[in-house]
Structures are given as C-alpha cells and as structure tokens.
Amino acid sequence: MPAEIGTMLVTRAFGDEANKNITSYEEKGGYKIARQAMAMTPDQIVEQVKASNLRGRGGAGFPTGLKWSFVPKGAEDVHLVVNCDESEPGTCKDRELVYWDPHLLLEGMIIAAHALGAVHNYIYIRGEMMKEYGVLVKAVEEAYARGYLGERAMGTGNRPCHITVHRGAGAYICGEETALLNSLEGLRGQPRLKPPFPAIKGLFGRPTVVNNVETLMNVPFIIDKGGQWFADLGVGRSGGTRTVCVSGHVERPGVYELPMTITFRQLIDEICGGVWKGRKVKGLIPGGTSMPPLDASELDVPVEFDALMTDERIRPVEIAAGVPFDMGGGRQLRTMAGSGGIVVFDDQTDVVKLCSRIMGFYHHESCGQCTPCREGTGWLDKICKRLAAGKGKEGDVELLGQIANGIAGNTICALGEAAAWPMLGFLTKFRSDFESRCTIKKGAAA
Amino acid sequence: MSLKFSDEATSKLEVLYGRYPSKQPVILAALHLAQKEFGDLRDEVIELVGSTLDLSVAHVYGVATFYTMFRRQSGGTNTLRVCTNVACMLRGGYEVLRSFESKLGLKVGESNADFSLVEEECIAACANAPAVVCGTKYFLDVTPEMVSEIVDYLKANPHPESEVA
Ligand SMILES: Cc1cc2nc3c(=O)[nH]c(=O)nc-3n(C[C@H](O)[C@H](O)[C@H](O)COP(=O)(O)O)c2cc1C
Ligand code: SF4
Ligand code: FES
Numbered sequence: 077m078p079a080e081i082g083t084m085l086v087t088r089a090f091g092d093e094a095n096k097n098i099t100s101y102e103e104k105g106g107y108k109i110a111r112q113a114m115a116m117t118p119d120q121i122v123e124q125v126k127a128s129n130l131r132g133r134g135g136a137g138f139p140t141g142l143k144w145s146f147v148p149k150g151a152e153d154v155h156l157v158v159n160c161d162e163s164e165p166g167t168c169k170d171r172e173l174v175y176w177d178p179h180l181l182l183e184g185m186i187i188a189a190h191a192l193g194a195v196h197n198y199i200y201i202r203g204e205m206m207k208e209y210g211v212l213v214k215a216v217e218e219a220y221a222r223g224y225l226g227e228r229a230m231g232t233g234n235r236p237c238h239i240t241v242h243r244g245a246g247a248y249i250c251g252e253e254t255a256l257l258n259s260l261e262g263l264r265g266q267p268r269l270k271p272p273f274p275a276i277k278g279l280f281g282r283p284t285v286v287n288n289v290e291t292l293m294n295v296p297f298i299i300d301k302g303g304q305w306f307a308d309l310g311v312g313r314s315g316g317t318r319t320v321c322v323s324g325h326v327e328r329p330g331v332y333e334l335p336m337t338i339t340f341r342q343l344i345d346e347i348c349g350g351v352w353k354g355r356k357v358k359g360l361i362p363g364g365t366s367m368p369p370l371d372a373s374e375l376d377v378p379v380e381f382d383a384l385m386t387d388e389r390i391r392p393v394e395i396a397a398g399v400p401f402d403m404g405g406g407r408q409l410r411t412m413a414g415s416g417g418i419v420v421f422d423d424q425t426d427v428v429k430l431c432s433r434i435m436g437f438y439h440h441e442s443c444g445q446c447t448p449c450r451e452g453t454g455w456l457d458k459i460c461k462r463l464a465a466g467k468g469k470e471g472d473v474e475l476l477g478q479i480a481n482g483i484a485g486n487t488i489c490a491l492g493e494a495a496a497w498p499m500l501g502f503l504t505k506f507r508s509d510f511e512s513r514c515t516i517k518k519g520a521a522a
Numbered sequence: 523m524s525l526k527f528s529d530e531a532t533s534k535l536e537v538l539y540g541r542y543p544s545k546q547p548v549i550l551a552a553l554h555l556a557q558k559e560f561g562d563l564r565d566e567v568i569e570l571v572g573s574t575l576d577l578s579v580a581h582v583y584g585v586a587t588f589y590t591m592f593r594r595q596s597g598g599t600n601t602l603r604v605c606t607n608v609a610c611m612l613r614g615g616y617e618v619l620r621s622f623e624s625k626l627g628l629k630v631g632e633s634n635a636d637f638s639l640v641e642e643e644c645i646a647a648c649a650n651a652p653a654v655v656c657g658t659k660y661f662l663d664v665t666p667e668m669v670s671e672i673v674d675y676l677k678a679n680p681h682p683e684s685e686v687a
Contacts, residue, residue, distance in 0.1 A: 162646045163643065163644060163646065164644070165607040165608050165609065165643065165644035165648070166607075166608060166609055166644065166648050167644070167646060167648070168644075168646040168647055168648045168649050170646070171646040171647070196541070196542075202646075203550075203554075203589070203591045204591065204603065204642075204645055204655060205646070206655075206657055206658045206683065206685065206686045207658040207659075207660070209686055210658065210686055238541070240538075240541040240542075242547075242550070242551075243550060243551065243554060244550065244589070245550050245553065245554065245589035245590070245591040245592055246589045246590035246591035246592075247588060247589050247590065248643060259550070260547060261546065261547055262546035262547040262548065262549040262550070262577075262585065263546075263585065264584055264585055264588040265588060265589070280543055321648055321649055322649065323609035323612075323648035323649050323651055324608070324609055324612045324613070324651075325612060325613075329609075329648070329649040329650070329651070330649045331649055361608070365607075365608060417648065419608050419609050419612070419648070421612060425612065430608060430611070430612070433606075433607065433608055433611055434608060437607060437643055440643070441643070
C-alpha cells in the first residue's frame with residue numbers, strides 16, 4: 077500500500093523544538109535502531125537498503141543501495157560525506173530537516189558508516205546556514221558525549237565512527253559531489269572529471285559515498301521496519317515518501333512530506349490551498365530550477381522519479397520546434413524530480429523574465445572550467461536579459477536553443493545541463509512568450 | 523607587526539587538525555576564523571593563514587577568492603543577504619531589495635559601518651519567500667513595509683556572520 081497523506085518519516089519532528097535535544101530524541105526511541113544495526117552485518121544493511129528502493133533525494137534519484145555497493149569490498153579508509161549544501165533554487169527541505177531532527181541524520185549516518193566500513197565521516201554544510209550549523213555541531217557533541225560516536229562508537233568496543241561538521245563558504249557549485257569533495261580537501265570547489273567515481277576514488281583519494289541529507293535520514297526507518305515496508309510506501313522503483321518544497325504563487329507554500337503518488341494538481345489544490353489571488357497556474361518548475369518546467373496541461377502527473385522522466389502526458393523537450401532533444405541513444409528528455417523544489421507560477425507571470433533570472437543564476441555559478449558552460453551560460457544569460465527587456469532580435473529564440481544544445485553533454489559536471497535543460501524546457505513549453513519579445517529585425521540597430 | 527591568531531582560534535584549529543589527514547582541509551574554517559578576528563582577508567591575513575596551515579600564499583589566495591562569503595575588505599557589522607532568486611522574485615524579492623537600498627542609502631554590494639547589502643541567491647527558505655538572512659537570523663515572508671523594522675532591529679541586535687566561526 078502506498079503511503080497515505082499524513083505519513084511522516086523525516087518530517088515527523090517539524091515544529092518540535094525540544095527534539096533537537098538528545099535526551100528528548102532518545103526518549104522517543106532515538107539511537108535504538110542504530111544499536112540494532114550494529115548487530116547486523118554490513119551486507120545485511122546494504123541488502124535492506126537495496127530492497128527499500130530508496131533513491132537519492134539530492135537531485136539525480138540514484139538508487140542508494142546500489143551506490144553503496146559500488147564501494148570495493150573490504151576497502152579501508154572509506155568515507156561517508158553528507159551533502160548539506162542545499163542551494164538549488166526552489167529547494168528548502170534539507171535546511172529544515174537538519175534544523176528539526178539533527179539526530180535522525182546522525183543516526184542514519186552511523187548506520188550507513190557501519191554498512192560502508194567508514195570511519196571518518198563529514199557533513200558538508202553550506203556556509204550561509206549558520207543557524208543550522210550551530211544545531212548540527214551541538215548534536216554531534218551530544219552524540220560523542222553519549223558514546224554513539226568516537227573510537228568505540230555505539231559501545232561496540234572496537235568500531236570507531238567519527239563525524240565532523242564542515243562549513244562551506246558560499247558557492248553553489250560545491251553541491252555537485254566532486255566539487256564538494258575538492259572543497260572539503262581545502263581546494264577551490266571545482267568539479268572533477270569522472271571517472272574515477274567517488275565510490276572508487278573520492279575524498280582524500282579514498283572510496284567515498286556522498287549522500288543527501290534526506291536520503292540518509294530515511295535509513296533508520298528502513299532498518300527499523302525493513303526494506304520491503306519502505307518499498308511498499310512508494311510506487312514502482314521509488315520507495316518511501318517524497319519531501320517537496322512548494323514555493324511561488326500558491327496560497328500555502330511549505331515543506332511537505334507526501335506520498336510519491338500525489339500529482340502536481342492535487343499538491344497545488346489540496347495541499348497548498350490553490351493558486352494565490354484566485355488565479356490560474358501557468359506552469360511550474362518540478363524539481364529545482366535545473367529541471368525543465370511543466371505547463372498547465374501537464375499537472376496530472378505524480379511527483380515520483382520515473383513518472384517525471386517517462387510519463388507521456390509530459391511533452392518532451394525540443395531544441396527547435398519539432399526537433400526533440402536527444403539525451404543520448406535517442407532517449408527523450410521530459411523532466412526530472414530533481415531536488416523536490418517545486419516553484420509554481422501563475423498566469424500573470426512573465427516567464428521570459430523568470431527564465432532570465434534562472435540563466436543569470438547559472439551564469440553566475442559556473443565555475444569556469446569548461447568553455448561550453450562558462451561561455452554558453454554567459455550567452456544564455458545575455459540573450460535572455462535582452463528578451464526580458466523587450467529588446468530581442470529576430471532569430472534569438474533559435475539561437476538560445478542552439479547554444480543550450482551545445483552546452484548539454486559537453487561539460488565536466490551537470491551544471492551545464494542544469495542551465496541547458498530549463499532553457500530548452502522553457503522554449504518548448506512557452507515558445508510564443510519568447511517569440512513575442514524578438515521584435516528587432518536582423519541588421520537593425522539595437 | 524605581524525598578525526597572530528588569538529589563543530581561542532588557535533585551539534579551535536588544533537582540534538580540527540585531528541579530524542583530517544592533513545592541515546589543508548582546515549582552510550575554510552581558518553579563513554572563517556581569520557575573517558572573524560581581523561574583519562577581512564587582506565594580504566597579511568592570507569599570509570597568516572598560509573603560514574599557520576603550511577600552505578602557499580597563492581593557494582590560500584586562490585581558495586579565499588573562490589567563495590563568496592570571504593571578503594578582502596572590511597564591511598558592515600551585519601551582512602544582509604536578500605534573496606532575489608525565483609521563489610523570492612515571484613513574491614516580491616526585488617521590491618524588498620529596493621526597499622533595503624533606499625532605507626540604508628546603499629546600493630547592492632555596498633557597505634556602511636552597520637550593514638553590508640548583498641543580493642543573494644536562493645538561501646533555502648523558498649517556502650517563506652521573500653527571505654532575508656543575516657548571520658543566524660532569518661527574516662521570512664518579508665514585505666517592503668517590514669524593512670524599516672528589520673533594519674532597526676539589527677542595529678539594536680547585531681547578528682554578525684562571525685558569530686559562529
Ligand atoms: C550543480 C549541481 C549542484 C548540486 N547541488 C546539490 C545540493 O546542494 N545538495 C545535494 O544533496 N545534491 C546536490 N547535487 C547532487 C550531488 O552531486 C549528488 O548527486 C548528491 O548529493 C548525491 O546524493 P543522493 O544520491 O543521496 O541524492 C548537485 C549536483 C549538481 C550537478
Ligand atoms: S560544467 Fe560548468 S560548473 Fe561544471 S565544471 Fe564545467 S564550468 Fe564548472
Ligand atoms: S529562492 Fe529565495 S530562498 Fe529560495
């Protein structure tokens with residue numbers, strides 16, 4: 077049975093200020109599951125996580141158990157790194173999750189570290205999250221004081237487990253896992269070429285697993301109730317619930333943990349009280365600004381990972397009118413669930429301006445290593461700005477499509493796609509809005 | 523006279539060295555601490571961080587200039603980070619930013635003794651847009667009408683970013 081509305085795992089402590097305190101967390105059974113997990117073998121834990129169909133909540137939706145199984149058997153000096161850099165526009169769940177339930181994250185980390193044989197583990201938290209940094213540092217200190225962390229973690233006698241909270245200093249790109257690892261190593265936060273993948277050669281050259289905050293916070297529930305139970309809460313190949321962040325033009329924006337089966341329409345109308353000011357939806361961004369938008373005719377699709385990639389009610393993204401974008405091997409791009417950041421915009425929204433703001437962001441955040449990304453995001457930004465100002469030239473829409481297509485697939489990290497996909501998506505879904513801005517004839521003085 | 527870290531900062535760094543295989547990963551923490559103690563990361567401060575962590579000045583400079591929270595020149599006590607990214611923009615983030623500019627008499631990027639005004643990218647508070655953060659303090663669902671009150675509050679209760687370094 078898929079989860080019902082009201083099923084709360086990772087968000088169960090929202091609003092409960094006392095829960096941050098380790099005593100209060102323990103009174104509710106906290107750290108008991110980590111203790112149970114110590115009696116399991118690493119393989120048994122990985123098997124449960126595989127069976128649970130838990131998928132990464134950081135953006136790509138990669139199966140977590142599978143990711144863990146890529147770490148070579150018996151490897152030493154493995155690291156677990158938590159990605160708490162949350163900065164994908166529209167996403168505001170991890171900040172809330174660590175603020176309300178820091179010990180749940182630590183408990184998930186202790187279990188994961190046991191499964192991976194990881195000793196030195198890090199939480200990379202975005203530099204601007206100062207309040208949440210304080211909460212995490214205190215929680216880690218409490219966990220050390222109780223003996224859950226340390227040389228003999230969980231009182232096991234011989235199993236060390238350390239967690240260090242590592243503060244960033246302002247750079248969106250450090251959310252990309254290899255940039256994050258470079259930043260953790262004390263370098264400029266620039267992405268690395270893959271392969272090698274972090275599971276083979278990651279932090280300090282050692283096998284490393286990078287997981288999102290929400291991903292790891294689900295792990296204690298899986299160990300407690302079993303992988304099958306978690307899988308059954310979800311649908312298809314996506315287990316558990318989904319924590320979405322709804323912002324923009326709805327009556328009740330918020331962070332909501334919901335069944336994977338919920339559709340965007342239900343989400344807007346039933347959970348968020350409808351569109352504000354009695355208006356209608358023009359479209360929405362389904363999973364952070366790097367994902368192609370949906371228009372008002374595509375809202376009956378559930379928020380689940382696979383549905384957003386394959387549901388035929390979502391029109392595939394095009395490079396030019398009628399020319400589908402090829403993700404490789406003829407695969408079409410519809411959209412993706414991404415980071416769970418859903419930004420709703422109403423029928424009075426200037427989508428060109430909205431898209432222009434997004435392109436400005438990716439241009440600003442490009443680390444500059446790859447020419448297609450560094451130059452391409454700059455061109456997209458510049459052209460979108462002139463369209464937004466009503467000074468678009470004939471042919472600009474085609475040019476935007478060509479530039480975006482030239483970036484996608486040709487860069488070191490996925491920031492290139494993060495700019496190219498929404499650009500192509502906005503052009504596909506709202507083409508006439510862009511065309512109506514291209515009024516200046518070719519060759520005419522601007 | 524050459525600069526020195528305070529004893530408190532030095533002992534914080536000592537603890538951190540034990541958490542990593544070398545001193546290099548401590549650089550962000552050291553830069554945060556240095557900015558707290560010296561107000562900015564001018565050349566002498568970069569040199570101090572380099573000599574403390576056994577890193578070249580070029581390395582420290584390269585890192586310090588990559589991250590937006592580090593500043594090479596002193597700014598105001600409070601760093602007001604006003605988000606204008608999509609969720610905030612859709613609910614009036616730019617109006618809030620303009621309102622801060624006129625209330626403070628500062629343009630984006632400028633500082634006076636009390637405030638530095640920064641146009642920020644998404645600060646993960648999108649469900650309460652427009653959002654503003656200053657140190658450990660968030661201001662949520664901000665309207666231009668609230669700006670005066672926020673400025674007065676922060677003047678009376680400063681929230682410098684160095685609070686948590
Ligand atoms: C440009 C860029 C920014 C990213 N930012 C974040 C982020 O802020 N938080 C996050 O968890 N993942 C982010 N990711 C995804 C990570 O690279 C990585 O896939 C994720 O942390 C893995 O964890 P998961 O498997 O648990 O989702 C980003 C990816 C890219 C390409
Ligand atoms: S794609 Fe962009 S952000 Fe990623 S490595 Fe290349 S230049 Fe840097
Ligand atoms: S867009 Fe402003 S906080 Fe996210």
